[in-house]
Amino acid sequence: MGRQNPFDGLAEFLAIAKRQSIRKAALDLEVTPGAISQALQKLERRLGTPLFHRTTRRISLTEAGETLLAEIAPAAQVIEASLSVASDASNEPSGTLKLLVERLAVPFVIEPILPDFCAAWPNVKVDLTVSNRHHDFVAGGYDGGILIGPYIAQDMIAVRLSPHFHWAVFGSPDYFRKHGRPMVPADLAKHNCIRFRRPEKGDIYRWEFIEQGQNVSIEPNGPVTVNDGELMQRLAARGQGLIYSSTYHASQRVAAGQLEPVLLDYSPGTDGMFLYFTKAAQSQPKLRAFIDACSELRRSLTD
Missing domain, CATH: 1.10.10.10 (Winged helix-like DNA-binding domain superfamily/Winged helix DNA-binding domain)
Incomplete structure (x- = not known):
């Protein structure tokens, strides 16, 4: 036998x-x-x-x-x-590039990169999954992922995509004219807050601060709960209430005068958005081409 x-x-x-x-x-x-x-x-x-x-x-x-x-x-x-x-003797990027992307990275990374990337590498097909759930990255066969730094597994290789950003509370100018500005985290109890239900866990995200050297975590109160970051920012820009977000993700609406940050002095620290991948995957020409495109975007943001 x-x-x-x-x-x-x-x-x-x-x-x-x-x-x-x-x-x-x-x-x-x-x-x-x-x-x-x-x-x-x-x-x-x-x-x-x-x-x-x-x-x-x-x-x-x-x-x-x-x-x-x-x-x-x-x-x-x-x-x-x-x-x-081994099969790509010419080392030319080709095949399907499978990416698992944090939802908040779509307007800041994917939308700016994808048109030029697809034009430069017509033999590469891009398969995008937009999700905040990244626990099945390896089992799902993804070539790369985009996620906020602290949530990336330690055995992954990570390439920074964004500048350092802070976490803060944001509201519209109209909201602050009507309701005033919170001066310390405890003031939030007197404000309408737009609560965010995390899609990956189903819980309400607690707003985190540093006050007098201590970590402070607040579950916001408010009549509206959403599970989509873009909707959350749209509602805040219309004066519906205050939100907790990063200076990176709110930057476009801040520049447009739709949102203003408060409680920056109580920010819990800096974070960043990263492209991550396994050591085994980094030599793939298709992924290397995407890494180069991301690096070019990063340079354009710092110039």
Whole structure:
């Protein structure tokens, strides 16, 4: 009896985990759903444990499946990146660049870069996912992501895209004429605040300050709660209430005179927007081209 190939069934397992569907996994691998099911069954028999919960409507990972995915997904990405580099003898950027992008980066990074990038590299297709949920970056097969610095995993390589920015409270000139300006964080209790429900966690974001050397965290009070940063800023610009945002993301409306910052002296510190990626992915020509485009944007902002 021949020796069992340790890689048998892993491609099918990864495809099912990614798509959460045997039918869609079969389309991705260009085989029949029956072939996918058979490969999965053989893998589960070999491992002696089920990897997916199956019902007539959905399929989801078991605990053993989640453990296996966490172990092999990074290795699979390394192999895929290495094969991509090896097959690109000309070193010309090509293929699909898959990016996972923080929503607030869209107007400041993606919209300025994408037209020129696509014109410069017509052989590169860009697949963008706009989301604040980045925990599945590796398992999702992304080449790069854009996120605020503190939320990036420590084992990633990061390239700064924005200037250093601060966190502050913002309101419209009309709102401040009618209601006055908060002078200290405690004053916010007397103001209408637009609350932000984080899409990735579902909780209300607490406003953070530094006061007399101590961290202060305030859950804002107000009649309006949103889960979209752009809508939050639009409402604030119309005088609906105060918001908590960064000087970077509010910069366009501040320059236009629609918003004004307050409580800057209580800012918890500086942050930045970064492009991040794995060490294995950084040698890909398509990603290198995008990194260069981001670096050019960064230079234009500091000139």
